[in-house]
Amino acid sequence: MxxxxxxxxxxxxxxxxxxxxxxxxxxxxxxxxxxxxxxxxxxxxxxxxxxxxxxxxxxxxxxxxxxxxxxxxxxxxxxxxxxxxxxxxxxxxxxxxxxxxxxxxxxxxxxxxxxxxxxxxxxxxVPPRMAPTRPSAIAAGRVPLPSLFLSVSSHETQLVPLEALKALRLFGTSTVLVSAYDLFPPRRPRGIQQELKRIRAQGGFVLVDSGNYEATRRDDDSWKPQDFELALEGISHDWVYCFDEMDPSRDRKRAVGQVIAAVERDRKFTKAPVLPIIHAPATRSKGYDLTILPEVVRDVADQLQPPMIALAERELGRGLIQRAQTMRRVRNELDRLSFYQPIHLLGTGNPWSIAILTAAGADSFDGLEWCRVAVDRQQHRLNHYQHFDFFAYQAQMAASAITVSALSDDNIDYAGKVAFHNLDYYRELTHDLQAAASTNRLEAFAVGLLGQSNSKQLRDQMPDLFR
The missing domain is CATH 3.40.50.10140 (Toll/interleukin-1 receptor homology (TIR) domain)
Structure with missing residues (x-):
């Protein structure tokens, strides 16, 4: 039958x-x-x-x-x-x-x-017999899954937004996330509009974030949706995250309504798709109440059917394993839908986190690590920026000619040399991640990053992770 x-x-x-x-x-x-x-x-x-x-x-x-x-x-x-x-x-x-x-x-x-x-x-x-499967790409093939958006921000990075975008364009980065906070006209860097246009002209995909990350880190309570609207004016982009509700309700129905209202409000600001961000309520112990998060995510997905839904990685749990367990709960809830709902995790640029959370059901990530730290590509570990001196030899063997030539280019400062080294690593990491996901080899990919002993601990604590 x-x-x-x-x-x-x-x-x-x-x-x-x-x-x-x-x-x-x-x-x-x-x-x-x-x-x-x-x-x-x-x-x-x-x-x-x-x-x-x-x-x-x-x-x-x-x-x-x-x-x-x-x-x-x-x-x-x-x-x-x-x-x-x-x-x-x-x-x-x-x-x-x-x-x-x-x-x-x-x-x-x-x-x-x-x-x-x-x-x-x-x-x-007819109820589906099987859970929906992750597509190989979304946005008409322009965003492969899993995907890593390389972020640009004015907060605690080694490259200011304009210089960071220039580096990403020169390197040919295909997916970029830029903060609306840094696009607000009173502080918008001269030339940043042109850089974003150039990135898109050469095939890049530009995602604009709400700016609440920078505003929160700077205790800027003045950042409001009307400022977000002004920040989008004249900016070339493909997708936009909504101006997120940072203090969500603990009531499931009201929490869903808050997210949908934010998306509908912000659709008036742009012709591009507006994607929801869903936060978990904070607790007094500096953690987050995750009780209804999976159900809220499913309800929002069911009602909006957006290209992606964003969650903040830091809100999914204290440790990485707890975060992976929460992500698995979210994915299990989404598997009840008739379609596959991609999930983006905000602030996830650590290679270990990317591998584990992809296996748990996340599809897309963004991170500032490429312009904050120095990658040890042999150990897949992140180090202080100034420790690049000990990994510069790795850049000499990079696949990218831009990374190799940057080492001896006197016109590129120390921060630029580190950034191009990191970009080469993250390009290879993303390519290998996508290949592993498409061939059901995520466990082998994770073992290659974490090592045998860490992978064993992961399997012991999450037996169903690599199902």
Whole structure:
């Protein structure tokens, strides 16, 4: 017995095959490519025993007698019919009463709004058998998953925002996060707008953060949503995080409402997608109340279906293992949805944290480590910036010609040499992380970073981490 039966015209076999491949990640899908035996007998048996039928509307399908015959069989056996329109056309005569999902222009992307809509509709009839799987990329392929956004900030970094963006552009960084706090017109560095335009012109993806990180660290209570709006004016960007609610309610429904209200308010400030940030309520003991966090994240995802949802890593627990356990709870809750919801962790640039939290279910990260510390790429550990003297030899063997040449370039100061060394490391780390995730080898990747003894402790305390 199948969960989903695909009805299509032979001329649309390519699109039907793509749909079967996508839906099979969640359901048992049947189409006539599987037929063995008498055609008409098998067709009637499969339609009678399936749980829903998904016909593909197209000009050729509209006039095909076999398409109409299969749909009549579905109606005869009271099988739910959920059409999907793949080419502009009317439904076959007699089937106009069914609301069709718009799959126009879909070429197999997991994050296409139409395919997500179709999966939601199927889920109302047939609960998915399997949890949704992490797509290889989002944002029309521009943001591979897992991904690392290299952050730029005026707070406690070795490079001021403008110089940091210049370094990222020169290095060809593909995903960049910049703080709205540093884009506020009264303190906006001259030339930063042009740098962001150049980054995007060469294929980079720019994500603007709310600026609350810098405002909080500086005890700046004057930073408000209206300032956030001004900061976005004239700034070239792809996505924006909402101006987050830093003091969320402990009531689940109210907490969800606060996040959605912030997103809806900030959508007026930009034409780009606005992504939610969800915080956990602080406790008197300087920790965070995580009781309802997974449910709040799922509710926000279900109502907004955003490209990503951000959580602050520091709020997920005191230690890294507790943070991974919380992230796993969040992912388990999100697995109940009909679609895959990517999660971004704010302030995560430590290689160990990235590896472990990816295995726990996080998909995207950002960090300032590349312009704050010096990486020991042999041990995958972070050191004080001035300790680069002991790792400069590693930069001489970097894959990037920019990193190698920076060592002997008198026009690049010490901070720049360290930054290019770090950038080379993080590019390789991200590439290896993505390869490990795509081949289900995250455990081997983590062992390579943490070592055998630390990995054993991790497995002992989180047996289901590398499931």
């Amino acid at each position: 199948s969960d989903v039966y695909i009805v299509y015209s032979r001329e649309d076999v390519g699109q039907a095959e793509r749909l079967v491949k996508t839906l099979s990640t969640r359901w048992d899908v049947w189409w006539d490519d599987k037929i063995v035996g008498d055609f008409s007998t098998v067709i009637e048996r499969e339609i009678q025993n399936t749980k829903c039928v998904v016909p593909l509307w197209s000009p050729t399908a509209k006039d095909k007698s076999n398409v109409k015959d299969e749909l009549r069989l579905a109606e005869q056996y009271n099988i739910p019919i959920i059409p999907a329109k793949i080419i502009p056309t009317n439904a076959p005569y007699g089937f106009n009463g069914y609301s069709a999902v718009d799959l126009l222009g879909w070429t197999g992307e997991d994050d296409h709004p139409g395919i997500q809509h179709l999966m939601r509709k199927i889920s109302t009839v």
